[in-house]
Amino acid sequence: MDRITVTVVGGGFAGLTAAITAAEAGAEVTVREAHHTLGGRARTAEGQYRTNEGPHAIYSGGPHWTWLKQRGLLGPLAPLPPREVLRMRFHRGGALRRTPPLALLRLGRHKAEQAPVDQDFLTWATGLVGEEGARAAAHYAAVALFHHDPGSLSAAFVQERFRRASALPPEAHYPRGGWGALIERMAGRAWDLGVRIETSTRVTELPAPGSPLIVATSLDAARHLLRDETLTWTGGRTTLVDLALTTRPGDPFVVSDLDAPGWIERFTAQDPTVAPPGQQLIQGQIPIAPHESKADGLARAEHLLDAGFPGWRDRTVWRRASVAANRTGAVDLPGTTWRDRPAIDRGNGVYLAGDQVAAPGVLSEVSFNSAMEAVTLALTSSRLEVAR
Template sequence: MDHITVVGGGFAGLTAAISAAESSGSGRSGRSGGPGASVVRVTVLEAHRTPGGRGRASEGPYRAHEGPHVFYRHGPHWAWLRRRGLLGPIARLPVREGARLRFHRGGALRRTPPPGLVRASRGRAEEAPVDIDFHTWAAERHGPEAAVTAARYAAVALFHHDPGSLSAAFVQERLRRAAALPPEARNPVGGWSRVVDRMRARARDLGVRVETGCRVHALPEHGPVIVATSLGAARRLLGDEGLRWESGRTALLDLALTTRGGDPFAVSDLDAPGWLERFTAADPSLAPAGEQLLQGQFPVGPGESGAVGVARAEGLLDLGFPGWRERARWRRQSLADGRTGAVDPPGTTWRDRPRIDRGDGVFLVGDQVAAPGVLSEVSFNSAVEAATLALRRIDAVRLRAARRPYGTA
């Protein structure tokens, strides 16, 4: 029982492993097992040859992730990573670049957001109801047009084709944080993969064993297990069809272009949910000199193909990045289905999602489980909670063993 196995070496899995190892090695000997009790061993089993999950970067000179990745600086993982020196240097967006945010509205690119969007983004999440959809609630407060615009802007943190249909409280929290001034979104220099590298090194320094190329088909028989995979993979591994929650379907586009002056920093699509951002505006290291890396996400409906989202992306490129086809040096596109985090329909909150404690020493973490936060903050919060629960289970078993009369089985 003195061994915790973490299945999955993405951001959630590494967070859980580090949290468990730190708590185990910081004065835990003697807490409940008596003086000299052994610390807890932690092993991470990762199916791929490198850890990182969706935080892994593409191979080659372009450092793109599976979808746009940013940290929100007011999130709990920001402070946690920074205290441990894992966040690293942060890319700074020049003021002139930040001024190049454009809004696609009425078929044209505009420099300023519509007033209704600004008003809607100032509302606090606590004011929004859980059991009413965002569009109905926002339309009563700001008018139908502002409600539609605000919902589409919030899609940058939702990856959902119809944000207005989701719980008002859920959408408002993400809208407020996505539209905050100064911006909350921050990028580590070199991308998320650099953070993953530092997390892996931290885990190893703590004695965590990280095994890559290790695909798990059955749960280990001994010790607590933290399952840090996608919800679909966890469903198959645990044989639990109840492990389901709504997520988005989003066309992802990565594009490297030769550099050209005057290109926008980002384009928010207010005619339909979508976002296109030039990540090298803040961090030139993500692409070779003289080139720039764009990443976009364009949600598509249940009956639509990823090509529909890619076509919308190309329409924005035509408007904002003239001659982009001739300037293209690298391109990658995919469809993320159920891999963009949880979305909460009206009448539900994060508490209604699949619970972390699955019983019998099995704990579930990720971005679609019962933990608060925005996007990766859900993974982080669930990972810290799972590590705490796993250690408590070990303590409970030790305590029972210490109280068992000598000679009994």
């Protein structure tokens, strides 16, 4: 029997997951990536400041954690020293505080399954902990949402992310050296399996019908490639801020804004290798509304920096900022779930994978789950078994 051939468009986390999975099942796989390097949104910047596109972490409660670990791809993780956990600060009522409001702890006891799909989070949570506590919880959950108004989203959707982002011990873990190191290991695994990887190769036309095609790109790129205007879903806009500061004892690990959505994190707290010695790498994400600008997000970021990192302006040795629009995963409005997002199976042997399609999970877990499902569907007719 001839080997089935699979083409994967996109060499990010979803694309490499799909390529490895299909190759392990015996398929002949080609990955085509438009950029000159692999990684997509999981790409880590080259140079002395190893930044990602916003805060990146692997949640140990997700299915991709086990999959990566079984294949030896998880690699060394950057542990968070216990003392750094104590340096988490909460911006509430215009002041920096050491402890979260009691409402966050109370709300964390409710499972996501107890939250309604068809009601917004703010209304549901207000009934449990009051409006002030509900708003604080919604803003805290923004670290896993990248959305300017988390309270307006489906209660079930937000509560799952709130619980996992606030879990103790923390679910979030950090690949040492940034996500780029993880991508390199995944690419190495793909090469070892015989996957053909073509970078700087932009696909603008669909190949002739026949062998399966897995489109593992952003939803915007997939919409243009497939010429399918139905490939849309609600996302968010976020001002991303990267700073390198000279080291100062006592800097906080995290500043979580509970007055408005916003998150500032000192990534060198857990991984000193992402910045030169004597410097701290600070990364933040400040969600902004459709009518707001990058400058609006920067102003709020600077307000948090003023509160948490005294003298940061004089200590800054490197700085950059950008806006990420619809590049940080799907968000579900009241009355919708992941099942309502664009389907993975597009017909005629074409399948979607990524973080805005119909697959469950939090953040990168959606990309992983959709990639696994896309490969399973693609190989069903060939009776190749997908290893999970």
